[in-house]
Structure formats: structure tokens, C-alpha cells
Amino acid sequence: MGFDLNAELAAVRGQGYDLHSRYQNPQLPRTLHTIGFDKDYVRGDGAYLYDSEGNAYADFLAGFGVFAAGRSHPVIKKALHDALDADFAAWTQFDCQPISGLLAQRLLAKTPGLDRVFFCNSGTEAVESALKFARHSTGHGRIIYARHAFHGLTTGSLSVNGAEEFRRGFGPLLPDAQIPLGDLDALAAELRRGDVAAMIIEPVQGHGVMMPPAGFLGEASALLHKHGALLICDEVQSGFGRTGKFFAYQHEDVRPDIVTVAKALSGGYVPVGAMLTTDKIFGSVYSSMDRVMVHSTTFKAGPLAMAAGLAALAVIEDEGLVENAARTGESLRAGLAALADRFDLIADVRGRGLMIGIEFGKPSGVKARAGWAMLQKARVGLFAQMVVVALFQRHRILTQVSGDHMEVIKLIPPLIIGDAEVKLFTDSLTDVLEDASKGSGLMWDFGRTLIKQAVRS
The missing domain is CATH 3.40.640.10 (Type I PLP-dependent aspartate aminotransferase-like (Major domain))
Incomplete structure (x- = not known):
């Protein structure tokens, strides 16, 4: 009977999470389902991923830094x-x-x-x-x-x-x-x-x-x-x-x-x-x-x-990617520094080139401060995870929390990104932090979901 890879994959299209649950690490699909990251990606191109519905996601994770030259170069x-x-x-x-x-x-x-x-x-x-x-x-x-x-x-x-x-x-x-x-x-x-x-x-x-x-x-x-x-x-x-x-x-x-x-x-x-x-x-x-x-x-x-x-x-x-990382990274950090002046939720912006950390801290607003305390009591790091999820679900930007028990998200996008991606990220983070600063709304509702998951764990 011959081997046809395309036919083999067509036969299991849409079954990736079920197959992983059954035969590989079951905690991965469980985690992705919980935070709403359970997308069916079908291709990658440059600095973007595309799901089965044709939606584009800006990839600020780059496979943990693998895709310096972007995807499908x-x-x-x-x-x-x-x-x-x-x-x-x-x-x-x-x-x-x-x-x-x-x-x-x-x-x-x-x-x-x-x-x-x-x-x-x-x-x-x-x-x-x-x-x-x-x-x-x-x-x-x-x-x-x-x-x-x-x-x-x-x-x-x-x-x-x-x-x-x-x-x-x-x-x-x-x-x-x-x-x-x-x-x-x-x-x-x-x-x-x-x-x-x-x-x-x-x-x-x-x-x-x-x-x-x-x-x-x-x-x-x-x-x-x-x-x-x-x-x-x-x-x-x-x-x-x-x-x-x-x-x-x-x-x-x-x-x-x-x-x-x-x-x-x-x-x-x-x-x-x-x-x-x-x-x-x-x-x-x-x-x-x-x-x-x-x-x-x-x-x-x-x-x-x-x-x-x-x-x-x-x-x-x-393609001058080293130079682009220096130039674009400086632009991105400058934009984030401006947001730090505006939102006291940002405690620090640090890094070099296109390896950037955004650390969050206790806000000054009464409602936001109460929500922050609630998350911290359940598990340090949940606020950063909440930001990561909001960036993904609202703006289709893929990022990551930078470590366990850390209120830090890490940006390691492909080194090919430019002004468009810098603007996309800073505009999107502005929207997320404006909501977070209010201390109420869908973002904090999701925070309660994370708390329940943390307590169960």
C-alpha cells in the first residue's frame, strides 16, 4: 500500500489535541484548553501563525526563540x-x-x-x-x-x-x-x-x-x-x-x-x-x-x-537581522517605557535587542489593587498569565509568562519584525492594561478562572 503523508494527516485533521491527550503528555492539552490557547494552527509565515479558520497571530514567542529568521523562510x-x-x-x-x-x-x-x-x-x-x-x-x-x-x-x-x-x-x-x-x-x-x-x-x-x-x-x-x-x-x-x-x-x-x-x-x-x-x-x-x-x-x-x-x-x-534586532528592540522598549510611565501596573521594562521582559507590579487603583491581591494570594504569576491570555484572545498575539512564580512576560519575536509589529504590540498592551487598571471586566473574570485552576493544582 504506499505511504502518503498528506492522506495520513488528512485522516486525523482536527484531532491533534485528542491524540496528544491519549498518547503524549496529557497536561499540555489540558493547560491549553484552560487558558484558551487550544488553536489549530495550520501554517506559519514570517512573524505570523495562521489557524484553520484563517486568523493570523503575531508570534512574539518564536518557538522559544527558534525562529530568528521567521517561519517558512x-x-x-x-x-x-x-x-x-x-x-x-x-x-x-x-x-x-x-x-x-x-x-x-x-x-x-x-x-x-x-x-x-x-x-x-x-x-x-x-x-x-x-x-x-x-x-x-x-x-x-x-x-x-x-x-x-x-x-x-x-x-x-x-x-x-x-x-x-x-x-x-x-x-x-x-x-x-x-x-x-x-x-x-x-x-x-x-x-x-x-x-x-x-x-x-x-x-x-x-x-x-x-x-x-x-x-x-x-x-x-x-x-x-x-x-x-x-x-x-x-x-x-x-x-x-x-x-x-x-x-x-x-x-x-x-x-x-x-x-x-x-x-x-x-x-x-x-x-x-x-x-x-x-x-x-x-x-x-x-x-x-x-x-x-x-x-x-x-x-x-x-x-x-x-x-x-x-x-x-x-x-x-x-538580511541584517542582528542590526534589525538592535534597532527594532530599541523602538519596542521605548514604546513599552512610555506605557510604564502611563500605567503603574508596569514595574519594569528590561532586556536587550528583541529579548525583552515586562514586569508587573501592584497597581494604585482601589479595584485593581484588590484584584491584584486576590491573584497574588492564589499564586504569584497569575496576573502576568492573565495579560498573556488577554493579548492572545483579544489581539491574537502569542507571548509567554517568563517563569514560574514571576509577574513577568517575555517577548522573543522573530528578528524580522518591524514598525508594524511594534505598533501592534504596544497598542494591544495599552488596551489590555487599560482594562486591567479598572479592576473589573472580562479580564478579571478570567483571572478568577485561573485562581480556581491554581487552587485545584
């Missing part, structure tokens, strides 16, 4: 078609395909001071690689990480995850030490114990969109090196132009020992991650021919992933 699609037609001798496991060497060369050209690349399949795998290489090359076991950090959910990367809700129930984990973000004294105290292999840090944290103080990375690097430890910069979400520099650490005068990347390198099509490091660190692991496979993965450097990565880098360069 023609250059990336063509590269993948070309790669399929090339019939690569993929994964022979005993050859050296030039396509992976070419992508490694292009990546290293963007990271002065680093010399070698290990390709893998995801951000968490890149972090796992970084932790292994750091521990082996230094001979030390402990890894320092920052409060609220997110570096992945596999066991090693979970050991440097600063969110207790992800760690709970999965111990014991690797030896670690958590410090407040940007706290040099705390870092120094841990280093004096003499057993630290590295500090891993997101130059802009995904959870809460928080950044260390200016100059911290450089001072931390010097301190780490003084004690024989390494600096690992996790650029899985902040890399490839998102912050207005190719890598977020490049906002400072610092050269990390290891950099991890993924997400946007995929072009939105084929998962790929990479760990970039120095000859010295790489050579300590791959020190002889009998150690050639001491760190590896079956699906490393697949030709489709490499083609997607090469095309994604070309699009970022050719």
Missing part, C-alpha cells in the same frame, strides 16, 4: 530541498563530511578565541557537552550557576538549573553551587573551595529576562581563571543576533572558554545544537586516537541540520 527551505536532493552519505560514522566542517568554520568566525565545535541535537545536549568538557579539562567537579538560570532539563543540565520547580523529584544531581546573578563575592567564596570546574551563565537569562551588572562577565572570567576554572556562556536562546549583538556576551569585553548554542541555528526546521570551545579544552578530551569516541552522539552533524545551520547563518547575515 524561502532560503532555508531551498537549502533543505537541495540537501535532500544531494543524497548525502549521512551518518556513516566513519567519514568526515565537509558540510559540518563548513558550518563549524562559519560559527567560529563569529567567536574569536574559540577553535573547535562539537555538534549535537539540542541546547540541553550542548550544555551537557560543556559540563563534561569543563570537568574533564580542569579535573574539578563542581559547576556554579546563577539563581533563576535555565540550561536544560536532562540530568546534567538540570544540575545547573536555578528553578526548583524543574529540579524537584529528580535528584541526586551533579555537584553544583547556586549564586545570586551577578554576585562576585558569592562566586569568589565558592571558588576558594578549590573544586570548581566552571561557572555557566546566560548573558541574558531567559527566566525573567534578567542580566548581570555591567562588567560582571569580565570580572567573573578573571576570577574563574585565577582559580583554574572556566567561563561557559549559554547562548542557546540569546545567541544569533537576538540581543542586537551576534552573541549576548559580546556586549561586554570578555572571551568565554565555552559557548553553547542551538534554537535559531536550526532555521526553524532541523534541531541542531553546538558547543564551541578552545583547542586546549577540546584536546584534553580528545587526547589520543583511542579516545576518538569518548564524547559523541549518533545523530551529530546530520547533513540536513548542517544545511539548515548554514542557511540560517546566511539569512541572519544577508
Whole structure:
């Protein structure tokens, strides 16, 4: 009988949520139904998603930062078609395909001071690689990480995850030490114990969109090196132009020992991650021919992933997406700052480029203040979730709450957005906050629904 993908999908059209409930994580469709996010998306194009009814949704989530070049980019699609037609001798496991060497060369050209690349399949795998290489090359076991950090959910990367809700129930984990973000004294105290292999840090944290103080990375690097430890910069979400520099650490005068990347390198099509490091660190692991496979993965450097990565880098360069992220991000933050002057519900606007956090705080209005207290008592973070839902249901804008128990929403749209999307978002948020400031209406009715769900949980 032959295989016809289109026919197979046509047979289950509209059944995605039922199938997921039955065979995958049942809590995902349950959550999406509760908050009204249970749409049937049928395609994506540029900075927009389209549902089965033809409605367009502005995508300020970008697949958690995957779609730097937007969805369905023609250059990336063509590269993948070309790669399929090339019939690569993929994964022979005993050859050296030039396509992976070419992508490694292009990546290293963007990271002065680093010399070698290990390709893998995801951000968490890149972090796992970084932790292994750091521990082996230094001979030390402990890894320092920052409060609220997110570096992945596999066991090693979970050991440097600063969110207790992800760690709970999965111990014991690797030896670690958590410090407040940007706290040099705390870092120094841990280093004096003499057993630290590295500090891993997101130059802009995904959870809460928080950044260390200016100059911290450089001072931390010097301190780490003084004690024989390494600096690992996790650029899985902040890399490839998102912050207005190719890598977020490049906002400072610092050269990390290891950099991890993924997400946007995929072009939105084929998962790929990479760990970039120095000859010295790489050579300590791959020190002889009998150690050639001491760190590896079956699906490393697949030709489709490499083609997607090469095309994604070309699009970022050719279309000036790094510069656009800096320019459009500045415009968006300026618009949000103006809203903060108008609405006391906005406590802070922060971030770099098109990685922006909007933090909410207690309003001054009597009704709004009572509603705020009601939500806070049930669960911190419900107000931000209420804003996210209102933006989605009223204005078809997809965003996310930036972390558990945080009144912060995060904006990480494709790097291709322009003035139209900036205006759309600021106008829409204005409408939502005007309603929220009144302390009554449909938005607060939905807040009560969230409270009931939180209480049941």
C-alpha cells in the first residue's frame, strides 16, 4: 500500500489535541484548553501563525526563540530541498563530511578565541557537552550557576538549573553551587573551595529576562581563571543576533572558554545544537586516537541540520537581522517605557535587542489593587498569565509568562519584525492594561478562572 503523508494527516485533521491527550503528555492539552490557547494552527509565515479558520497571530514567542529568521523562510527551505536532493552519505560514522566542517568554520568566525565545535541535537545536549568538557579539562567537579538560570532539563543540565520547580523529584544531581546573578563575592567564596570546574551563565537569562551588572562577565572570567576554572556562556536562546549583538556576551569585553548554542541555528526546521570551545579544552578530551569516541552522539552533524545551520547563518547575515534586532528592540522598549510611565501596573521594562521582559507590579487603583491581591494570594504569576491570555484572545498575539512564580512576560519575536509589529504590540498592551487598571471586566473574570485552576493544582 504506499505511504502518503498528506492522506495520513488528512485522516486525523482536527484531532491533534485528542491524540496528544491519549498518547503524549496529557497536561499540555489540558493547560491549553484552560487558558484558551487550544488553536489549530495550520501554517506559519514570517512573524505570523495562521489557524484553520484563517486568523493570523503575531508570534512574539518564536518557538522559544527558534525562529530568528521567521517561519517558512524561502532560503532555508531551498537549502533543505537541495540537501535532500544531494543524497548525502549521512551518518556513516566513519567519514568526515565537509558540510559540518563548513558550518563549524562559519560559527567560529563569529567567536574569536574559540577553535573547535562539537555538534549535537539540542541546547540541553550542548550544555551537557560543556559540563563534561569543563570537568574533564580542569579535573574539578563542581559547576556554579546563577539563581533563576535555565540550561536544560536532562540530568546534567538540570544540575545547573536555578528553578526548583524543574529540579524537584529528580535528584541526586551533579555537584553544583547556586549564586545570586551577578554576585562576585558569592562566586569568589565558592571558588576558594578549590573544586570548581566552571561557572555557566546566560548573558541574558531567559527566566525573567534578567542580566548581570555591567562588567560582571569580565570580572567573573578573571576570577574563574585565577582559580583554574572556566567561563561557559549559554547562548542557546540569546545567541544569533537576538540581543542586537551576534552573541549576548559580546556586549561586554570578555572571551568565554565555552559557548553553547542551538534554537535559531536550526532555521526553524532541523534541531541542531553546538558547543564551541578552545583547542586546549577540546584536546584534553580528545587526547589520543583511542579516545576518538569518548564524547559523541549518533545523530551529530546530520547533513540536513548542517544545511539548515548554514542557511540560517546566511539569512541572519544577508538580511541584517542582528542590526534589525538592535534597532527594532530599541523602538519596542521605548514604546513599552512610555506605557510604564502611563500605567503603574508596569514595574519594569528590561532586556536587550528583541529579548525583552515586562514586569508587573501592584497597581494604585482601589479595584485593581484588590484584584491584584486576590491573584497574588492564589499564586504569584497569575496576573502576568492573565495579560498573556488577554493579548492572545483579544489581539491574537502569542507571548509567554517568563517563569514560574514571576509577574513577568517575555517577548522573543522573530528578528524580522518591524514598525508594524511594534505598533501592534504596544497598542494591544495599552488596551489590555487599560482594562486591567479598572479592576473589573472580562479580564478579571478570567483571572478568577485561573485562581480556581491554581487552587485545584
